[in-house]
Amino acid sequence: METKTAKILDGKALAAKIQKELAATIAEVQPKIGRPPGLAVLMVGDNPASAAYVSNKEKACAKVGIASFGKHFPTHTNQTELEEVIAELNQDQRVDGILVQLPLPNHLDAISLLHKIAPDKDADGLHPVNLGRLVRTEAGLRSCTPAGVMRLLEEYKIPLVGKKAVVVGRSILVGKPMALMLLDADATVTIAHSRTQNLKTITQNADILVAAAGIPRLITADMVKPGAVVVDVGINRVTDSSGKSRLVGDIDFAPTANVAEYITPVPGGIGPMTVAMLLQNTVSSYLRTNSN
Numbered sequence: 434m435e436t437k438t439a440k441i442l443d444g445k446a447l448a449a450k451i452q453k454e455l456a457a458t459i460a461e462v463q464p465k466i467g468r469p470p471g472l473a474v475l476m477v478g479d480n481p482a483s484a485a486y487v488s489n490k491e492k493a494c495a496k497v498g499i500a501s502f503g504k505h506f507p508t509h510t511n512q513t514e515l516e517e518v519i520a521e522l523n524q525d526q527r528v529d530g531i532l533v534q535l536p537l538p539n540h541l542d543a544i545s546l547l548h549k550i551a552p553d554k555d556a557d558g559l560h561p562v563n564l565g566r567l568v569r570t571e572a573g574l575r576s577c578t579p580a581g582v583m584r585l586l587e588e589y590k591i592p593l594v595g596k597k598a599v600v601v602g603r604s605i606l607v608g609k610p611m612a613l614m615l616l617d618a619d620a621t622v623t624i625a626h627s628r629t630q631n632l633k634t635i636t637q638n639a640d641i642l643v644a645a646a647g648i649p650r651l652i653t654a655d656m657v658k659p660g661a662v663v664v665d666v667g668i669n670r671v672t673d674s675s676g677k678s679r680l681v682g683d684i685d686f687a688p689t690a691n692v693a694e695y696i697t698p699v700p701g702g703i704g705p706m707t708v709a710m711l712l713q714n715t716v717s718s719y720l721r722t723n724s725n
């Protein structure tokens with residue numbers, strides 16, 4: 434019997450297209466505004482994965498014409514020092530977006546720091562005001578990873594109205610805003626998490642399955658409904674049997690691709706879309722600030 438393979442939802446290609454569009458917008462408006470958009474990325478400590486993500490963000494900024502104001506602090510930096518830097522950036526006219534790279538060292542309170550970012554410069558869409566705007570379906574800066582998922586589904590014209598969507602994961606960064614965005618798109622949404630019982634019976638029911646648990650290959654092919662749209666938000670570094678390190682998602686990709694209708698790869702799926710949405714949020718803030 435012939436096995437059908439899922440179509441790929443190509444986040445890398447769509448992110449490149451979005452970056453091109455943003456570069457064109459910036460090139461058009463910058464002469465009138467008199468300065469480029471600016472993004473400040475705050476990183477604390479030496480987490481190698483975080484350092485790589487921050488470097489990718491800075492490179493992406495340079496590519497589209499956003500000025501980056503990277504700030505790298507030693508691990509022992511305290512909460513007050515970071516709050517003072519955020520207060521300065523909130524007032525800095527060159528800066529349209531501010532983000533704190535996560536995770537932070539354990540002695541720091543990430544949620545409390547996110548509260549200090551001016552909501553209209555909150556490039557990651559994680560400030561309670563922006564999360565509140567999402568709950569109320571008001572305009573605001575949206576969390577980048579779930580916004581990237583929605584943009585990718587839109588690009589491939591995946592129908593969401595009345596569909597059963599299951600989100601595995603309940604973080605502030607992805608799971609909760611993801612569920613709200615799918616709800617806004619009129620999907621019927623279930624959130625599953627680490628205490629969920631019989632996860633398989635829930636995921637098997639999903640027309641749209643979003644895995645954002647941070648557990649390598651948590652979702653196996655037998656947990657997926659034939660013909661489902663499967664979105665993998667997980668980015669996990671594992672060591673394979675030959676001792677080589679590589680990235681895998683939360684979905685067991687190859688077998689699941691024989692069951693699903695559409696699937697996102699890791700790498701090349703939601704990761705690049707996260708960065709594209711970050712740039713888009715920064716440009717939106719820039720345009721809004723300079724709209725008169």
Ligand SMILES: Nc1nc2c(c(=O)[nH]1)N[C@@H](CN(C=O)c1ccc(C(=O)N[C@@H](CCC(=O)O)C(=O)O)cc1)CN2
Pocket residue numbers: 485486532533534535536557577578606668680699700701702703704705706707708
């Ligand atoms: N303040 C934030 N912190 C973190 C976020 C976030 O959105 N805001 N998300 C993740 C890390 N992250 C962005 O910060 C991120 C991770 C991965 C990628 C990505 O493009 N991955 C590539 C593969 C890269 C590789 O080879 O290592 C891919 O999936 O194709 C982008 C952004 C946690 N922290």
